[in-house]
Amino acid sequence: MSTSSYSSKSDFVEAFSLKIEELGHPRIYGQILGWLLICDPPHQSFPDLMENLAISKASVSNVTRMLLERGLIEKVRIKGERQIYFKLKEGSVIDFMQKQLRLALDLEEITSRGLEFLSKEKDTDSKRLKKANDFHRFLAEQSENLIEKYKADHDL
Amino acid sequence: MSTSSYSSKSDFVEAFSLKIEELGHPRIYGQILGWLLICDPPHQSFPDLMENLAISKASVSNVTRMLLERGLIEKVRIKGERQIYFKLKEGSVIDFMQKQLRLALDLEEITSRGLEFLSKEKDTDSKRLKKANDFHRFLAEQSENLIEKYKADHDL
DNA sequence: AATTTAGTTTACTCAATACTAAACAAATCT
DNA sequence: AGATTTGTTTAGTATTGAGTAAACTAAATT
Known part of the structure; x- marks a missing residue:
């Protein structure tokens, strides 16, 4: 079983989120987690997530709230910027x-x-x-x- | 946290099946597994399952098939009886x-x-x-x- | 062979939930 | 203050899948 690797970051995110979805989480839940594992830079804004994952603003809002509550991601603020960024929490x-x-x-x-x-x-x-x-x-x-x-x- | 115990077999089955349901299985999936853990005798017929779990014949048929495929239960035949019985598989x-x-x-x-x-x-x-x-x-x-x-x- | 019994399959209903668009709220900039 | 940007909430759509009733199939009994 040679692990034929992915041909894009999206491929990884889809495979990852599919597995997370099997556990009963919404699709976007795993998409955001997966993306935050490989994105550059490690912190991502609303538009970043919306564009790269092709999801709505409302979904970003709802699912990031879930992930924040569960302590899996955290907010990042950057001086002089109004936008919120999110990154994976350590651990x-x-x-x-x-x-x-x-x-x-x-x-x-x-x-x-x-x-x-x-x-x-x-x-x-x-x-x-x-x-x-x-x-x-x-x-x-x-x-x-x-x-x-x-x-x-x-x-x- | 003293474990206040259940007051009926049904209580156990419900608690057990609820936990299994969280894993993404149908409710009845956990109900049958839970019931087969505590029922007497250990092997149960279609009517047994229908009555004790208050589920339809179709559900018994469908879910026992799933459980059989996954190797979690097995059929039991009793001499001179036409009915199928099911019991938990060892392990x-x-x-x-x-x-x-x-x-x-x-x-x-x-x-x-x-x-x-x-x-x-x-x-x-x-x-x-x-x-x-x-x-x-x-x-x-x-x-x-x-x-x-x-x-x-x-x-x- | 006809009838009853046992179990499967089909077709449908119902409920839950993911996701979004649009309305809304809040904060910042000019 | 007015306008713009950023994020939240609401209300609605659409999909999915669980569960069942009823139709169907198969086997065994009389």
């Missing part, structure tokens, strides 16, 4: 994936409560759920460790 | 999460191709993308290791 890639890994933690909690209920009911077969709970706890703990280890080793 | 919980972890691998590949393109273009700043690629490769490798370790230690 945003890690934060993004860390959020994904919360799934294991959530499922651990849900299965844990399920087990608690089953025990009250003296339910015959809690084996399946117990296995699931074990696995999710393991995964939640270990993946958290992974991130911490990475952060420690790779300075931010 | 389905692990398989499910392993699929989630593919995200890191996919993003590693996408960022890798992006870097390849940037290098051809002699792009000034590939620092952001390189960092992202590093991180995703780390995560893909390590999380794969985690699963393997778990499988080795916990016999299936």
Whole structure:
């Protein structure tokens, strides 16, 4: 499987945003993140984003707000300029994936409560759920460790 | 945060399916998986699923087909009975999460191709993308290791 | 063979949401 | 103050997909 590379920045942005979209985010969410990974300069204005991604002003406004709230991008102000610029926040890639890994933690909690209920009911077969709970706890703990280890080793 | 447990099996199923739904699956997808984790007996017929989950026959047919294709459930036949039964496949919980972890691998590949393109273009700043690629490769490798370790230690 | 049972497929409805255009608000410049 | 630039909010369109009822197919029982 030789990784045939992209033939434009747009190609990368599309592939990247498609993957992000699969996770349930709006298309433009991934487009902006992807673009901010490779654009030059690293900070981009409203018109920059509108032109390069072919999206409306309203979309830039709405989606940048989402990304700001989630702490994935930040505003940049430049002296003497009226426009807002946006750039990726340091560590945003890690934060993004860390959020994904919360799934294991959530499922651990849900299965844990399920087990608690089953025990009250003296339910015959809690084996399946117990296995699931074990696995999710393991995964939640270990993946958290992974991130911490990475952060420690790779300075931010 | 004391985990106040559920007060019915349905409560568990709803909580579980809601979390699965967040991942982009249909509601019923998670409902069936959740129910098959706690139902008694572990194998369930069309009417079982229709009644306990309050869903239509068509939905049972469609969603069980999806789950079968993905290898998360399997058919059970009982001698002298015409009905099909479904049960969770052994290891389905692990398989499910392993699929989630593919995200890191996919993003590693996408960022890798992006870097390849940037290098051809002699792009000034590939620092952001390189960092992202590093991180995703780390995560893909390590999380794969985690699963393997778990499988080795916990016999299936 | 005819009828009942079991499951699939088709066609439709309904709800959610992404995205945008246009109206609006706020701030800066002349 | 008036005009222009910059960004937000509102209201509307359009697409997508989940879920179901009903029609259909296949198999087994009488």
